[in-house]
Amino acid sequence: MSRCMRFARNSAGRDFVVGDIHGCFAMLERLLARAGFDPAHDRLFSLGDLVDRGTQSARALEFLAQPWFHAIRGNHEQMAIDAAAGALDRALYLINGGAWFLALGQVEQQRFAEAFRALPIAIEVQTPIGAIGLVHAECPLSDWQAFVDRLEGAGDPVQRLETQAIWGRTRISSLRADPVAHIALIFCGHTVVGRPLELGNHLFIDTGAVFGGALSLVDLGDFHCFQLRWDDAA
Ligand SMILES: [Mn+2]
Structure with a gap:
């Protein structure tokens, strides 16, 4: 698998980016309906954290199977x-919402783990304003091209880079607003924000659906942000 997946411009329809779903797939479906999402022509890009904490984590595979x-x-x-490989502390995963996963049998756990291992660390999508990058937590380097080049290399530095891209809060915790070169915009989730937050050319859109906040869906054509609040969806 490639650690950076690239997508050409969608000339047939619209492209959307959604923040951390955390098992709230019914909310996602309502939000897509509100945005007039057309599965025949439109594409939906997810920033990761499809599972844990919410009630419908097991539906992740159903969505990942959609073209x-x-x-x-x-x-x-x-x-x-890591849990499926026996490499994660059970108590740590439990407090992070992994009870549903730990309750699965070995075969089922492996089925999810295999699908998740196939997911790239970064996505690059061509849009009318240029290339847009997607990474779960943050871009660890100040140059997007250097980041994806190094991601696709091999060895230990890649592991560290992946970990930062998936877990990092360096930019948002210090409100670093220097732009990342060679990319128009970078969408991130991971750190919950009250409303979408722009820092340099990073755009953080995890508005905390599963924490009583909202699920945010951004149209990459006009950057309209569709939101569904947790209490609207009940
Ligand atoms: Mn996260």
Whole structure:
């Protein structure tokens, strides 16, 4: 598998990016309906963290099987991969919402882990304003091209880079606003924000659906942000 997946411009329809779903797939379906999402022509890009904490985590595989759905790997997919390999502390995964996964049989756990291992760390999508990057937590380097080049290399530095891309909060915790070169915009999830937050050319859109906030869906054509609040969906 490629650690960076590239997509040409969608000349037939619209492209959308959605923040951390965390098992809230019914909310996602309502939000897609509200945005007039057309599965025959439109594409939906997910910033990862499809699972854990919410009630419908097991539906992740159903969405990953759709030809219009493309996701990157979040730290929660990584925890599931590690848990299936016996390489994650059970108590740690439980407090992070992994009870549903730990309750699965071995065969089922492996089925999810295999699908999650196939997810790229980064996605690059061509849009009318240029290339847009997607990464779960943050771009660890100040140059997107250097980041994807190094991601696709091999060895230990790649592991560290992946970990930062999936878990990092360096930019958002220090409100670093320097732009990343060689990319128009970078969408991230992972860190919950009250409303979408722009820092340099990073755009953080995890508005905390599973924490009583909202699920955010951005149209990459006009950057309209569709939101569904958790209490609207009940
Ligand atoms: Mn996360």
